[in-house]
Amino acid sequence: MNKEIVIKTDKLTKKFGDFIAANEVTFEVYKGEIFGFLGANGAGKTTAMKMLIGISKPSYGNANIAGFDVYKQTEQIKKNIGYMSQKFSLYEDLTVRENVQLFGGIYGLSDKEIESKSGELINKLGMQQEADKLVSSLPLGWKQKLSFSIAIFHSPKIVFLDEPTGGVDPVTRRQFWDMIYEAAHNGITVFVTTHYMDEAEYCDRVSIMVDGVIKALDSPKKLKEQHNAKSMDEVFLMLARGAKRGE
Amino acid sequence: MKAIELKNIVKTYSTKKETITAVDEVSFSVDEGEIFGLIGPDGAGKTSVFRILTTLLLADSGKANVLGFDVVNNFKEIRDIIGYMPGRFSLYQDLTVEENLEFFATIFNTTIEENYNLIADIYKQLEPFKTRRAGKLSGGMKQKLALSCALIHKPKILFLDEPTTGVDPVSRKELWEMLKRLKSQGITILVSTPYMDEAKQCDRIALMQKGKILQIDTPQNVVNEFGKNLYAVHSENMFPLLIDLREYPQTESCFAFGDKHHLTLKDETFDISELEKHLIARGHSNLTLKKIEPEIEDCFMQLMKAHPSEGVLRTTLPKGKGFKKLKTS
Numbered sequence: 001m002n003k004e005i006v007i008k009t010d011k012l013t014k015k016f017g018d019f020i021a022a023n024e025v026t027f028e029v030y031k032g033e034i035f036g037f038l039g040a041n042g043a044g045k046t047t048a049m050k051m052l053i054g055i056s057k058p059s060y061g062n063a064n065i066a067g068f069d070v071y072k073q074t075e076q077i078k079k080n081i082g083y084m085s086q087k088f089s090l091y092e093d094l095t096v097r098e099n100v101q102l103f104g105g106i107y108g109l110s111d112k113e114i115e116s117k118s119g120e121l122i123n124k125l126g127m128q129q130e131a132d133k134l135v136s137s138l139p140l141g142w143k144q145k146l147s148f149s150i151a152i153f154h155s156p157k158i159v160f161l162d163e164p165t166g167g168v169d170p171v172t173r174r175q176f177w178d179m180i181y182e183a184a185h186n187g188i189t190v191f192v193t194t195h196y197m198d199e200a201e202y203c204d205r206v207s208i209m210v211d212g213v214i215k216a217l218d219s220p221k222k223l224k225e226q227h228n229a230k231s232m233d234e235v236f237l238m239l240a241r242g243a244k245r246g247e
Numbered sequence: 248m249k250a251i252e253l254k255n256i257v258k259t260y261s262t263k264k265e266t267i268t269a270v271d272e273v274s275f276s277v278d279e280g281e282i283f284g285l286i287g288p289d290g291a292g293k294t295s296v297f298r299i300l301t302t303l304l305l306a307d308s309g310k311a312n313v314l315g316f317d318v319v320n321n322f323k324e325i326r327d328i329i330g331y332m333p334g335r336f337s338l339y340q341d342l343t344v345e346e347n348l349e350f351f352a353t354i355f356n357t358t359i360e361e362n363y364n365l366i367a368d369i370y371k372q373l374e375p376f377k378t379r380r381a382g383k384l385s386g387g388m389k390q391k392l393a394l395s396c397a398l399i400h401k402p403k404i405l406f407l408d409e410p411t412t413g414v415d416p417v418s419r420k421e422l423w424e425m426l427k428r429l430k431s432q433g434i435t436i437l438v439s440t441p442y443m444d445e446a447k448q449c450d451r452i453a454l455m456q457k458g459k460i461l462q463i464d465t466p467q468n469v470v471n472e473f474g475k476n477l478y479a480v481h482s483e484n485m486f487p488l489l490i491d492l493r494e495y496p497q498t499e500s501c502f503a504f505g506d507k508h509h510l511t512l513k514d515e516t517f518d519i520s521e522l523e524k525h526l527i528a529r530g531h532s533n534l535t536l537k538k539i540e541p542e543i544e545d546c547f548m549q550l551m552k553a554h555p556s557e558g559v560l561r562t563t564l565p566k567g568k569g570f571k572k573l574k575t576s
Contacts, residue, residue: 040415041387086413137265140289166413167441169288169456170544171551174502181486195415196442198505202485220506231505233416240417 004031006158006189007052011061012070014047021047023212024061029205031157034180034190036200036220039209040240045193046162048209052191053160054078066157079107082151082159082188086166089147092136096127099135100150107154121149141172145179152183159183161192165199177202197233206232208239215239248315250404250435251277251300256309258295269295270306271458277437277451282430285439286446286543287455293439294334297408300437301331314403327355330402332393334409334439340382344373344392347381348399355400365432366395368425387418394422398429405429407438411445423448443544454547461550466543473541473549475499476515479507482531491529495522502548509545 007029014022022044029035039045050056052065054074063070066080090099100121104114122131125145135143144164152159161180165173177199184190184204192203200206200220207217216223216239220232229235258270270292277283285293298304299311302322311318313325338347348370352359363370369391376384381392390410397405407426411419423445426436438449446452447466454461454469462469480501482488489508492501499511512519523536 040417041413042385043415163413167289169551170443170548171502172288177503178489185486195413195419197416198503201505202503236416237420240415243417 005029006031006066007035007064007191009052009061009063012048012051012063013059013061014044014051014056015059020212022051025209025212025214026061027207027214027217029158029189029191031189032184032187033205034184034192034203036203036206037191037193037209038200038206038236039193040243043209043240043243044212045209049160049162049191049193053081053083079154080157082154082156083162084144084147084151084159084164085162086144086164089143090135090150093134095132095134096122096138096146097131099146100153103150104153109154117153121153125149141168141176144168145172145176148176148179148183152188156188158189158191161190163193163195165194165196173199197231197236200232200236208236210240210243248279249276249312250279250281251275251283251311251313251437253296253300253311254309256296256299256311257307258292258299258304259307268458270299272309273455273458273460274309275453275460275463277435279435280430280433281450282426282436282438282448284446284449284452285437285455286441286443286452286547287439288441290457291455292458293455294408297331297333297406297437297439301329301406302326327400328403329406330397330400330404331406332397332408332410334412336389336393338381338389338393338396341380343378343380344384345377347392348395351396352399357400359399362399362401365401365429366398368428370395387414390414390418390422394425402434404435404437407436409439409441411440411442419445443542443547446543452543454543454550456547456551456554459554461547461554469543469546470541473546475511475549477539477541477545478510478512478519478536479504479539480510480526480534480536481507482526482534484531488526488531491526491531495525497522500548500552504542504544509539509541511549 005028010026011024012022013020013024025048037045051058051070052063054070054077058070065077068076094102097118100118101114104118122128130138148164165176168176180190194200203220205217205219206223207214223235227235227238229238254274256270256273259266259268273296285296287293295304299306299318300313302318302325314328316324318325342350348359373388373391376388381389384392410422430436449466451463451465453463480488480492489501489503492498492508492510497512497514497517499513501508501510519536523534526534
């Protein structure tokens with residue numbers, strides 16, 4: 001396995017007053033890896049993720065994302081990553097094609113690149129018929145697939161996915177994971193949060209955060225062995241049941 | 248008497264351009280004391296059904312009643328005897344935890360003390376924060392407060408619209424334990440969820456997709472009616488395995504299911520050891536292949552196929568990227 005490190009954190013910490021939302025979080029993520037970032041509501045996942053994508057300044061500790069420092073090089077970080085969340089995905093009152101063009105432009109692709117790559121993207125998604133329809137008219141699953149394609153449109157080194165499959169039907173959910181696998185296969189590192197424990201099994205490695213601390217980090221297989229559990233759901237319940245704080 | 252009864256309920260929403268049928272001839276009934284689950288993804292029509300039954304939305308056509316009261320003519324009676332927790336947090340953000348609860352108790356002509364035993368389990372966890380404004384609570388706490396407010400007048404029927412969406416597995420488990428306790432106190436519960444694994448917690452379920460009910464039964468009967476042999480396949484390299492299985496000529500369907508792939512075959516009499524040999528020849532190691540009982544999610548996906556709706560089964564998986572190509576990378 002290629003062990004090139006693309007995310008490295010060292011005691012990354014975020015305090016809000018006396019409250020330590022993320023407490024000395026230390027881990028590494030490798031190139032092309034699908035890394036599952038799990039935790040109970042309120043465990044500190046969002047706080048940690050915001051620091052990683054360069055929109056929240058750590059209280060102390062270090063992190064390097066795609067070769068850039070989270071204190072000094074946040075603009076470079078933003079150019080080298082993709083991000084999608086369940087809530088904000090796309091501009092609903094723009095068409096599919098317009099959304100692709102807009103984000104292509106934002107990420108600094110040339111008109112020529114946008115022209116050729118947007119056609120490619122739309123064909124690949126099988127959305128030729130929908131290309132000039134408003135995004136608001138698409139079913140949720142399609143929006144999420146489009147949103148993911150756009151998040152990796154500028155070929156980022158890392159893509160951050162915040163609960164990308166919530167509420168999506170079971171078939172589309174699996175198609176979405178096909179896309180994740182493919183992106184990882186093409187060398188894009190995937191950093192993903194989810195509440196579906198079957199999806200945790202699809203990750204190369206998984207971390208489980210409890211009360212601001214990373215309680216476990218390993219491959220799903222090893223985590224199950226270590227905790228003598230049949231599924232990741234059991235592992236999660238064992239580790240997170242003891243959580244002291246709510247969201 | 249049925250706790251809930253719907254007959255041919257239709258609800259459409261129109262924009263300038265198009266009309267969307269959110270609920271399409273939906274009929275089902277819920278017995279008293281039952282936990283009945285509406286299971287389906289976003290856009291299935293679950294929330295519209297909830298809003299029609301809680302008298303907040305008028306159906307285009309069809310009939311519905313709650314404990315014998317008609318949702319149109321007897322809406323006031325219905326509102327007195329039901330508790331409703333919408334999918335979106337809708338308590339007063341500027342009132343404190345205690346004020347919200349007191350407000351709901353008061354409008355239903357009761358007091359917190361009178362029905363405290365019903366909410367004690369949940370509210371105990373909230374009491375340390377009772378002077379905090381609801382808007383300042385965490386997601387999990389908001390959910391507990393909303394449930395307390397929906398229960399404080401001791402409703403006969405509880406309507407919970409996606410109470411576990413976006414909630415972590417620990418809190419989801421706690422909520423279902425809570426619902427079982429409420430059921431044991433005689434409360435009928437209609438609950439919706441997009442998480443298929445929660446279906447087995449219900450006495451009966453209706454599987455819904457795009458406004459239509461695909462099947463209504465007990466979770467066990469839904470599983471029993473799957474009607475095909477289902478195999479779980481596992482090997483060292485799961486993604487190449489998925490592609491190889493999908494490209495195998497005998498494969499009818501193959502989907503990832505956690506640490507296994509679930510497979511059905513076109514021909515039930517096919518000798519499965521042939522497939523095993525094929526996969527070993529393709530280079531898969533530590534291969535296991537065994538027959539298993541389906542889960543609700545398998546059944547749902549099979550039903551989706553039987554009721555194809557636009558685009559759902561369009562696949563995005565690249566063709567021809569078999570094991571060899573992936574292995575060399």
